[in-house]
Amino acid sequence: MAFLELTNISKVFGQTPAVQDFNLQVEKGEFVSFLGPSGCGKTTTLRMIAGFELPTTGTVVVNGNDVTNKPPQKRNTGMVFQAYALFPNMNVAENIGFGLKIARKPKDEIKKRVEEVLAIIKMESFGNRYPYQLSGGQQQRVALARALAIQPQVLLLDEPLSALDAKIRVSLRQEIRAIQQKLGITTVYVTHDQEEALSLSDRVVVMNNSKIEQVGTPFEIYNFPKTEFTAQFVGTLNSIPATVRHAANGELTVDSQTLVTAQKLAGIADGEAVMISIRPERISFASEGRKPNVLNIKVENITFLGSIVRVQVRAGEHLFLMDTFNNPFLKLPEVGDKVEITFSKEAVLVLRHASQI
Amino acid sequence: MKRIPLFPWILIFLGFLYFFLPLIGTLDFSLRLVKDQITLEAYKNVVTSARFQNTFTYSFIMALWTIVAATLLVTPTVYWVHLKLPHLRPIVEFITLLTYVVPAIILVFGLIRIYSRPPLSLLESEIGSDFLLVMGYVSLALPAMYRSVDAGLRAIDVRTLTEAAQSLGAGWRTILLDVIFPNLRVALLSGAFVTFAMVIGEFTIATFLARPAFGPYMANLGQTRPYESTALTIISLALTWACIGMMQLLGRGAQGQIAGTR
Numbered sequence: 001m002a003f004l005e006l007t008n009i010s011k012v013f014g015q016t017p018a019v020q021d022f023n024l025q026v027e028k029g030e031f032v033s034f035l036g037p038s039g040c041g042k043t044t045t046l047r048m049i050a051g052f053e054l055p056t057t058g059t060v061v062v063n064g065n066d067v068t069n070k071p072p073q074k075r076n077t078g079m080v081f082q083a084y085a086l087f088p089n090m091n092v093a094e095n096i097g098f099g100l101k102i103a104r105k106p107k108d109e110i111k112k113r114v115e116e117v118l119a120i121i122k123m124e125s126f127g128n129r130y131p132y133q134l135s136g137g138q139q140q141r142v143a144l145a146r147a148l149a150i151q152p153q154v155l156l157l158d159e160p161l162s163a164l165d166a167k168i169r170v171s172l173r174q175e176i177r178a179i180q181q182k183l184g185i186t187t188v189y190v191t192h193d194q195e196e197a198l199s200l201s202d203r204v205v206v207m208n209n210s211k212i213e214q215v216g217t218p219f220e221i222y223n224f225p226k227t228e229f230t231a232q233f234v235g236t237l238n239s240i241p242a243t244v245r246h247a248a249n250g251e252l253t254v255d256s257q258t259l260v261t262a263q264k265l266a267g268i269a270d271g272e273a274v275m276i277s278i279r280p281e282r283i284s285f286a287s288e289g290r291k292p293n294v295l296n297i298k299v300e301n302i303t304f305l306g307s308i309v310r311v312q313v314r315a316g317e318h319l320f321l322m323d324t325f326n327n328p329f330l331k332l333p334e335v336g337d338k339v340e341i342t343f344s345k346e347a348v349l350v351l352r353h354a355s356q357i
Numbered sequence: 358m359k360r361i362p363l364f365p366w367i368l369i370f371l372g373f374l375y376f377f378l379p380l381i382g383t384l385d386f387s388l389r390l391v392k393d394q395i396t397l398e399a400y401k402n403v404v405t406s407a408r409f410q411n412t413f414t415y416s417f418i419m420a421l422w423t424i425v426a427a428t429l430l431v432t433p434t435v436y437w438v439h440l441k442l443p444h445l446r447p448i449v450e451f452i453t454l455l456t457y458v459v460p461a462i463i464l465v466f467g468l469i470r471i472y473s474r475p476p477l478s479l480l481e482s483e484i485g486s487d488f489l490l491v492m493g494y495v496s497l498a499l500p501a502m503y504r505s506v507d508a509g510l511r512a513i514d515v516r517t518l519t520e521a522a523q524s525l526g527a528g529w530r531t532i533l534l535d536v537i538f539p540n541l542r543v544a545l546l547s548g549a550f551v552t553f554a555m556v557i558g559e560f561t562i563a564t565f566l567a568r569p570a571f572g573p574y575m576a577n578l579g580q581t582r583p584y585e586s587t588a589l590t591i592i593s594l595a596l597t598w599a600c601i602g603m604m605q606l607l608g609r610g611a612q613g614q615i616a617g618t619r
């Protein structure tokens with residue numbers, strides 16, 4: 001039995017479904033992220049785990065106990081909010097000790113625990129400071145410490161890094177992951193930032209339009225998206241209409257040029273129109289070495305992105321993006337040049353819609 | 358060379374005359390109890406008068422009770438409206454503004470009519486009358502108190518703070534007392550000072566409920582002793598200004614002390 005089980009969860013606000021058919025099992029110590037655009041239902045689902053929203057249907061079970069109808073204060077879930085939510089009238093130590101004080105722990109125990117978690121977040125000397133005396137990153141670390149202090153069964157984080165600047169976001173997310181692994185705490189993390197979800201999680205739940213699109217490891221989600229939405233939402237993607245030429249051999253036609261996919265095209269008839277997707281980084285210039293698929297293209301645009309150079313190319317009426325590592329000793333074609341690009345059979349994914357899975 | 362704009366300065370000067378000339382006249386008059394002398398005699402007479410001390414003390418105590426009652430009524434109500442019933446905010450706001458629409462004389466006659474006969478004969482006892490006076494003052498204080506608390510709650514992220522406290526195991530009582538009230542300190546003090554200034558000078562309700570309050574005393578003094586009455590006006594104004602000064606001071610101290618994302 002999983003540590004956290006969400007079974008047939010749905011939530012309807014008025015006439016609007018916010019979450020539908022949500023089923024998920026999270027193992028003890030696992031780090032799961034809900035990833036999706038605004039309004040997809042990820043925060044509502046998290047709030048149902050926390051107890052701030054009651055599901056319209058379904059059950060929430062934590063460690064074998066059905067907590068569906070329990071109020072939030074009786075669930076023992078630690079929550080970290082995007083807006084930090086530190087109590088402005090309390091200093092750092094009082095904020096962290098708040099949950100323990102409510103649990104009526106002895107003063108000595110509270111003091112010891114506060115010191116422990118302050119050490120975990122590396123802010124030992126900040127106990128007497130007030131929230132307004134801390135930076136955003138420090139405030140969020142204190143909020144994390146406060147949630148950890150009560151030793152929650154499940155740690156819930158609702159876009160905790162969204163309000164921070166890019167550099168702090170990266171360092172704090174590494175810190176969150178390190179602490180989570182060290183404490184082995186079951187964690188559910190909500191984000192709309194794919195990089196955050198992919199870098200932090202054991203598994204990612206991709207959501208769209210109040211439903212789960214795909215659940216998988218970051219590797220699976222990125223490399224083997226099962227739906228067009230997942231493929232489009234996670235990473236940059238070329239989506240190109242194609243026609244199946246010979247399904248048994250995985251042959252497709254794009255702009256009268258033949259491509260081959262390694263994917264089995266079971267259930268798809270010859271002549272059927274499909275959508276294929278190819279990640280930009282999986283395409284290279286044929287001059288660097290040919291792979292099974294080769295397309296004749298015209299270079300439309302070249303954008304320098306630092307470590308990567310993004311090239312926009314045209315094959316007939318279709319535009320592709322391709323990424324190549326910035327190598328100062330490699331001569332790139334120029335805008336207007338006609339060259340060949342190449343990619344492997346495995347790079348070509350034939351996508352179906354979520355409803356077809 | 359930059360020209361100094363004349364017109365705004367003329368307006369400022371006229372405004373100054375409009376507001377301060379009557380005050381200067383009142384101050385001057387209050388210092389002329391003894392012929393051809395500038396003296397504080399009128400102030401001395403007022404401050405040493407037993408009626409001044411008794412009525413001021415009485416109104417001071419009533420003001421404190423009013424502040425406590427208004428705080429306990431308004432804070433949880435506005436908090437709940439912010440948290441759970443935001444669509445009711447215009448209605449609550451309208452109710453608090455009724456005080457401006459219903460004159461105090463109507464309010465006090467309503468109170469007398471309902472509470473002077475059984476089953477709620479509150480006016481038959483001193484405590485009952487004081488209670489009614491405080492309740493009357495609470496309704497007069499509603500607009501100021503509501504606006505202060507509302508502004509205070511808008512300045513903090515009420516919902517997230519409440520949810521953060523809930524996730525840490527706190528019940529409603531703890532949330533209100535340990536999280537919400539302390540963070541409304543400045544807003545509550547500001548509402549309290551306005552209420553205090555209003556109660557100290559209130560005349561209508563206290564007169565018709567026959568309570569020994571400071572407002573009726575001031576009016577009575579005005580009819581019989583003009584110099585002492587003007588001295589009292591200056592004292593009363595000084596008290597109001599002191600309250601406003603305290604509000605400014607506390608409000609300035611609170612700036613920037615609200616953490617979180619902005």
